[in-house]
Each structure stands twice: as C-alpha cells, then as structure tokens.
Amino acid sequence: MPVGQLVALRNKKNGVTVLTPDRSDPRNYLEFQAAGDPGGGDVQYVSEESAASPACVKAILHDVLELETDTMSPAVAQAFQQQMRVAKQQREQAEAQVALTIERTENTDIVGQDCVGPGDRPGKSCGASVPVREAALKDAAPLCPRHSALTAEYVPTVDYNGDKQTTRWIRSRMTEREREQV
C-alpha cells in the first residue's frame, strides 16, 4: 500500500459532523463544516487508513459522509469496498436481530432529554426534561413546550467517535436581540 495517499471526504449533512477515527485517540479528530460550506470546510482530505476506519465507514453507510473514490488508489479502493461490504452485512444482521427480538419496544421507548432551548441565563440552555421517543432522537432537537417553536433553528452535529455515534443540537439562528446580547 502506498504511504501518504490522501482521499477526499465530503460532509453531506446540513450540520457539522465530527469524526474520531480512533476512539482511543480522541485528540485526533476531523471536523466537517455543513454541506456547501463557502470556505470548502465540508471537504477534508484524510489518509486512506483513516477513510477505512470503522467510524468513517459507518458515517459513509449512514449517508453522512461521501467518499470521492476516484481519489483512491485501486488497491485501497478494493480494500475499502470490502470494508463497506462487511460493515453493511454486520448492520443488516444486527437489524434483523433487532427486528426479531425487540421490534415492539424499539420505536416506543421514551427517554428523558434536556431541552436545548435558550435558558434564562445567557450561555445556559433551558435544561427542562423532555420525553423523546428513542427512535426520534436523531430527527429533531429535544425542546420543551416553551421552546418547541424553535425546532427549525436547530441543526444536528453528528459525532462519530470510534463505533459510537452521538447527536448534539446547535442553534443556527439567533434573534437580533440575542445577537446584541452576545
């Protein structure tokens, strides 16, 4: 395998995506700006090794990142396709297992989340507990009834940390009054 070859990864999401290829090395992470970033921050060049890491393969399978395969050497492209096949198979098997065992509970589990709406003090979030269906955690920001009208202003930041995936919600728009206070 040639050393030092870089491949281009593009963020397809309307929010920031953070990728930590190796969970045991959290200082080594990549941050992708939202798709279409005017400064080109939605594309990062990574080593072929990083591109084939489980975190990266997972982000690609979830349609979060897109790999520009024409920037890869043939040998690595082949190894990568193999990784993708294995990951896809594992996911399908896991999903089939889930469907067999916890199908009924999976979509109805309710979990408590802290409201991410603006709190009474600047820089603090509301924090009121909001019941959210577990299956809907990635669909919308947790917001209490007082802040539910702000839902369109929150964009997700998906964090791929090794094989663990978390979603954080960042407010993308602020009112004029809030801007003045900052």
Ligand SMILES: [Zn+2]
């Ligand atoms: Zn709230």
